[in-house]
Amino acid sequence: MSNSTRTPPGKNTARSQTGAKRGRSAKQRFSGWIEQHIDACADALQRVWTQPLNSLMSLMVVAIALLLPALVYVAGKNMAQFGGSLQNTHRISFYLQPGTSPEQAQALQALMTDHPLVDRVEFISSQQAAADFANWSGLGDVIDSFGGNPLPASLEAHPIDMATDTALQIRDAFASDTAISQVVMDVAWIERLDSLMQLTDRMVLALILVLSLAVLFIIGNTVRTHIAGRDAEIRVMTLIGATRSFISRPFLYNGALQGLLGAALAWGLLLALLQLLAQPAQALLAFYGDEYVFMGMDLRASLFMLAGGLLLGWMGAALSLSRHLNKP
């Protein structure tokens, strides 16, 4: 074999003739190793590219499987903003016993205001309550027909935050006060919304789990056909000393690439769908108030989706290799 013009003299002469070959520097080995990985990536990319129709079809299935949980996630996010704003109007009404003096009411108001969980307290006199009722319902005559104001005075406490727990604590702190006849708060409503939100969260989670499995098997199956198609190559490589990880590498990269491309496709589809939904959804939301805005996909969820696709693809390929790549 011819001597190298690149290798320094003396290093190559005797050795090359005897067949010894372990004279490579760590740097050469490292760059060789990096090149192996680049080759494997290029190979993976080429596999997707050379069969565009097949690839597109399986990518589409992956994309739809990833699209579903993402859609439910976006829907849940838009519902959550309702939850937030309904809780915003959240307050606790303490109705006072008839005949409570204004001084007593003022003292109680001061006491409530001092409570660490209370933001502010409004006093609504019996007269104001009647006026509000007449105004709001248009049934002022009904009150008049009672021959006296039947509505009690009340104190309305606004908690410092929106947590149901906070509201309950405030209620419990003052409900037993002798001046108070009744406490009203929309706990049931709040809890119902809370459990609805929890349900959507769980649904997203369940969909992610089930459809992740689907992605795993779709990509696993595509990789299986690749393995079968490269049977001869794998046999030759095994015979001339390829390690299992060397043989596996292009398939793993291919799986990861399929997952990533599938996720990217899902992301594109999602964006298009949201574009389609944005206008009617915004119109619907406008009925409930200006503060509601239609929310699309956020950056964090997008990155999660792409990373998830990549990881699932990798795992699908690994699963397939563990079943279909023969032992050396």
Place this chain on the structure above:
Amino acid sequence: MIRFDEVSKRYAGGHQALKQVSFELDQGAMAFLTGRSGAGKSTLLKLIMLTERPDQGQIVVGPRNILRLSTKQIPLYRRRIGVVFQDHQLLYDRSVFDNVMLPLRIDAYDKHEAARRVRAALDKVGLLSKEKMNPITLSGGEQQRVGIARAVVNRPQILLADEPTGNLDPELAAEIMLLFEQFNQVGVSMLIASHDLSLITRLRHRILTLDQGSLINDEVYPSRRDSQPHGSGR
């Protein structure tokens, strides 16, 4: 370099492929392995490659008992052995150059060093001008030479060949054998399985003869003999 101690191999179907075979091949030696089809030649080579395992006996290659190698060590061990197959086992989805490059890619050579070695190996087998071609466009003899270039590109200490001239006409077969002798002269130990007695007896190297799994003859530098008993019986 290679030592077999009482090696026996029976396949799952019950066929006794090798019966208590013992021999030793020194470093730098060249030997032919002959016998009829089914005599156990391929099995013997497969045992050295560790694609099959014996039921009995020990096999030592270089300093080590290879039967004790772990699954992880086997690929590294195989890289020290070059193999030439009767049907070349070339990959037709890539060029001649890339076929010969394969062992170096597996061994993580960097591209410059690898390309230099691939060209040196192709030059040695006389196919440097065809490096860009697809092997399927080459003749049988040329394909076999590509297979040989691939087997030697990693500069193995041992070269095994399983019927390397099985599909070639006598002239091309002689050329291939000449090539093997040249590798042997630079220190590569060689074990070549061939049933072509008329060719190998002419070359005057050691000949190990197998018959129904037993080693029945071990001749060094045999004189010319008639090719009748085990002749090219295909």
